[in-house]
Amino acid sequence: MTHSPLLRSDQTLFRDPDVFELTFVPEHLHHRDAQVRELAFLISPALRGGSALSAILRGPPGTGKTTTVRRIFHEVTEETRRIVPAYVNCRHDHTLLAVYRSIFKQVSGYPAPLAGRYLDDVKEGIAARLQDRNAALVVCLDDADELIVAGTYNTLLYQILRLYEKWDVRKAGVFAVTSNLGLNLGAEADPSVRSVFHPTEITFLPYTRTEIREILTDRARQGLYPRVISKPLLDRIATVAAGEQDVRVGIDLVRQAVLLAEKDGRRRVTHADVTAAARAVTAPGLLNRAARLSADERALLSWIAERSRDGGDMASGAVFEAAQEYLPVGKTTYHEHLNALTRAGIVDLVPRAGRGREVRLRYDAGDVAAACSSPDRTCKNPD
Ligand SMILES: Nc1ncnc2c1ncn2[C@@H]1O[C@H](COP(=O)(O)OP(=O)(O)OP(=O)(O)O)[C@@H](O)[C@H]1O
Numbered sequence: 001m002t003h004s005p006l007l008r009s010d011q012t013l014f015r016d017p018d019v020f021e022l023t024f025v026p027e028h029l030h031h032r033d034a035q036v037r038e039l040a041f042l043i044s045p046a047l048r049g050g051s052a053l054s055a056i057l058r059g060p061p062g063t064g065k066t067t068t069v070r071r072i073f074h075e076v077t078e079e080t081r082r083i084v085p086a087y088v089n090c091r092h093d094h095t096l097l098a099v100y101r102s103i104f105k106q107v108s109g110y111p112a113p114l115a116g117r118y119l120d121d122v123k124e125g126i127a128a129r130l131q132d133r134n135a136a137l138v139v140c141l142d143d144a145d146e147l148i149v150a151g152t153y154n155t156l157l158y159q160i161l162r163l164y165e166k167w168d169v170r171k172a173g174v175f176a177v178t179s180n181l182g183l184n185l186g187a188e189a190d191p192s193v194r195s196v197f198h199p200t201e202i203t204f205l206p207y208t209r210t211e212i213r214e215i216l217t218d219r220a221r222q223g224l225y226p227r228v229i230s231k232p233l234l235d236r237i238a239t240v241a242a243g244e245q246d247v248r249v250g251i252d253l254v255r256q257a258v259l260l261a262e263k264d265g266r267r268r269v270t271h272a273d274v275t276a277a278a279r280a281v282t283a284p285g286l287l288n289r290a291a292r293l294s295a296d297e298r299a300l301l302s303w304i305a306e307r308s309r310d311g312g313d314m315a316s317g318a319v320f321e322a323a324q325e326y327l328p329v330g331k332t333t334y335h336e337h338l339n340a341l342t343r344a345g346i347v348d349l350v351p352r353a354g355r356g357r358e359v360r361l362r363y364d365a366g367d368v369a370a371a372c373s374s375p376d377r378t379c380k381n382p383d
């Protein structure tokens with residue numbers, strides 16, 4: 001199929017490699033219209049001389065929270081000088097001073113002078129710039145759970161939201177972002193903060209397979225030369241990324257597969273490139289998932305992987321019967337284990353046309369078996 005001439009060593013398949021960088025802000029933000037509209041609505045009072053409102057953005061990793069905020073902030077900066085957006089990456093900046101210095105730099109366009117190492121100087125500097133420009137501040141605290149860990153969350157929210165009490169500026173809006181679904185950023189705010197922090201909750205659900213495919217197709221169009229990667233291969237990558245519930249996995253897979261083709265001097269990505277790339281990209285995820293299982297669940301998983309690799313009947317009932325010889329567990333326990341494997345995102349229970357369900361692995365059977373018998377696991381290998 002691929003008898004195209006080989007690449008010369010100075011040729012590349014990437015039209016623009018930056019398109020696959022994590023910090024890349026895509027030209028078009030797919031499937032986030034509702035969230036963009038909501039954020040624009042919260043910012044809009046500041047356009048009319050009022051204050052922006054606040055929000056909590058929640059959603060699992062890779063659901064476009066950071067990208068959505070960056071997109072909106074970019075547009076605000078292009079359109080008006082009456083609003084100053086400041087994006088703070090709390091993974092990097094989580095002390096009071098680091099956060100204020102980050103805001104200062106974005107409000108004034110240059111770093112806070114070193115003499116401004118005292119918090120009040122930096123805060124005063126921020127307020128003074130806002131006054132000069134008669135502008136309203138909107139701060140995004142991305143990955144705000146890091147502030148909770150650092151013990152600065154409440155102090156920062158309190159001080160940023162009450163900046164207007166001490167200085168003659170408009171009340172700031174705060175967008176607090178988290179991918180930790182077990183954490184309620186609203187409830188973490190103490191009462192003195194809650195009296196000034198009335199956030200709207202904005203939810204980011206994982207993208208569906210179709211949505212991921214559109215995002216990847218668009219990314220490939222921007223970043224690669226035409227025909228480097230075929231539509232069926234993008235479909236296949238979208239399926240893997242949807243299984244991982246992370247569009248980032250998909251973007252990374254495209255990049256890795258193209259790099260493999262390029263390394264080999266080919267102009268087209270093949271199935272084998274995608275298989276090899278998928279191994280490297282999904283292996284850490286699979287290992288993490290397998291590590292969270294109990295020894296018995298892992299034993300069952302390992303056995304399922306062997307059977308699937310040998311081409312055995314994967315109907316749930318047949319798997320149960322055959323497993324008896326190795327894992328003498330009752331039907332109830334078997335189903336509990338199976339459900340644990342589904343929750344862990346390693347197997348799917350797919351309804352069969354006739355009746356019953358089929359046990360289907362989300363990963364390559366060999367990789368699953370390897371993850372189960374990884375030396376750092378306590379997995380009792382059933383054979
Ligand atoms: N709607 C979209 N259209 C195009 N690209 C997108 C979209 N959503 C996400 N992406 C891309 O997917 C990757 C992950 O997105 P992003 O960093 O915004 O996720 P996130 O929700 O902030 O994840 P985390 O919680 O891990 O920080 C980025 O490379 C981004 O460019």
Ligand SMILES: [Mg+2]
Pocket residue numbers: 065066067142
């Ligand atoms: Mg993010």
